[in-house]
């Protein structure tokens with residue numbers, strides 16, 4: 001985060017205590033904090049029993065005998081899909097709407113819990129017939145359509161492991177994820193709707209599997225876009241295979257530590273990490289936080305989280321948390337501004353959404369369009385607002401509360417990560433006095449500390465590095481296939497043999513009230529529109545282009561997207577004069593989009609003749625960031641050649 005945003009955080013001094021009305025009916029109570037403080041493990045054991053149905057009850061809460069490899073509720077067994085489906089039907093809530101789905105072109109589909117249970121059972125039978133069983137990996141590459149949720153739950157029901165790949169990722173990114181997890185099956189669609197058009201998905205799968213050398217045996221294709229697709233021997237239509245399957249499927253119980261999913265996320269190296277989550281602990285924390293952080297009253301609320309199922313927010317707060325809690329939710333396929341800029345508000349009005357969870361980048365883009373647009377819709381059903389993905393600046397916070405929340409809905413700013421699996425820091429509505437710009441306090445049962453470089457705790461208001469000091473139920477259990485990288489990346493920096501501490505990669509400080517303020521990543525990970533991107537991964541994509549000799553990428557502050565990708569490249573000498581810098585920039589921006597996905601497309605690519613390096617050859621990205629953000633260039637004394645920055649700055653003027 002830049003110094004500008006820290007300044008702006010300091011200008012908003014207003015505090016928002018909970019209204020007595022809200023507190024009276026709120027799900028969360030201060031007793032949760034007290035119980036967690038008195039006995040953290042007993043607290044989580046109670047939550048696991050209260051939130052979930054266990055086929056075999058557990059007797060052991062946490063096994064931390066082999067850190068950093070944790071086991072939660074290890075001798076218990078459960079079925080994750082049963083917890084999200086059948087038990088609600090058996091409890092008499094089969095007619096409750098689970099999903100109000102809205103397609104971008106305006107087509108809709110409503111699924112009750114009973115219907116969703118049948119659909120998932122059919123899909124589970126179909127997958128089993130294709131040979132999918134416990135432990136097998138299934139890649140899912142779908143738009144936000146009901147089949148995405150059905151596919152995830154069907155995989156979970158069989159005790160298999162899903163790896164959802166965001167539909168905006170390229171064929172190459174999909175291939176590397178399929179290979180890393182040795183997926184046996186890919187579930188995709190012909191295409192999906194986005195910005196008024198069908199975007200094809202199947203060709204990316206075909207390209208990813210073109211050499212027939214992967215572990216994939218079948219590709220199951222949902223018909224959604226009605227676009228023409230190439231057909232291969234391994235391909236099967238979802239509607240043929242799933243519709244003919246039986247709607248009866250008995251959910252078998254699996255151990256609490258049975259792997260549930262792998263989700264790839266960017267780290268500091270070029271290769272994305274396959275973050276592994278398991279069943280019992282994950283579902284406990286995802287559902288507990290979903291209920292308490294959003295004050296969910298499942299019998300009357302209509303909840304909407306705008307995340308794509310391809311991200312962790314879509315896993316924990318579209319699929320697992322809400323469905324485990326028996327919530328009624330909205331699922332929307334398309335973009336916020338199609339066919340008109342009020343589409344989201346129209347959806348809120350149409351379904352009477354009461355709880356709304358989105359990202360600051362979206363809020364800022366609506367702010368820019370003006371309040372007239374949301375003011376044209378009836379948003380009076382809204383009673384809780386959530387934010388996730390990056391720090392929310394106080395201006396956006398106040399706008400969100402005033403314009404979307406009618407000046408009274410509490411906002412929960414939730415800090416967490418793909419790795420943490422569920423919310424870790426957040427206010428609890430009805431309890432916490434809200435402070436715009438701060439994520440506030442660890443949820444009950446979570447222990448967070450802010451440490452200095454030397455590992456000692458820093459005192460307010462000094463900034464430091466955020467660590468989680470005790471294991472938590474929804475923690476990642478590892479990086480798929482790479483236990484060393486897991487131990488190294490997260491646990492080596494601050495752990496001692498007596499105390500293992502998880503290093504999150506975020507800077508933060510605590511104020512005198514004990515509220516936590518997130519200050520952005522401290523590693524080579526950028527946050528663009530709430531999505532994580534690795535500088536190294538984009539640099540690798542750039543140098544894979546034949547005209548590029550060297551590349552350096554930085555995340556530069558951007559009013560709209562939080563950070564934006566800015567690249568500096570040196571062209572190979574034989575190409576340096578053959579292209580104008582503008583041509584090279586256009587070419588390379590497109591190249592990154594096709595290598596990784598459109599989200600990684602640089603905002604700018606600057607062609608330079610030198611990059612600032614230390615004497616040991618390390619690129620000083622900090623200086624490039626100064627240039628990219630239009631600031632005066634900082635201290636250059638450690639550069640091998642101190643004139644370099646002058647050359648770069650002159651060139652970009």
Ligand code: PRX
Pocket residue numbers: 265312313387388389390391392413414415416417418419439504505506518520521527530531532
């Ligand atoms: O830097 C933090 C930022 O997003 C990172 C995690 O990204 P990802 O794994 O993609 O998960 C995003 C959705 C949970 C964190 O390391 N981040 C996430 N939420 C917040 C945040 N930064 C500040 N405030 C937040 N509420």
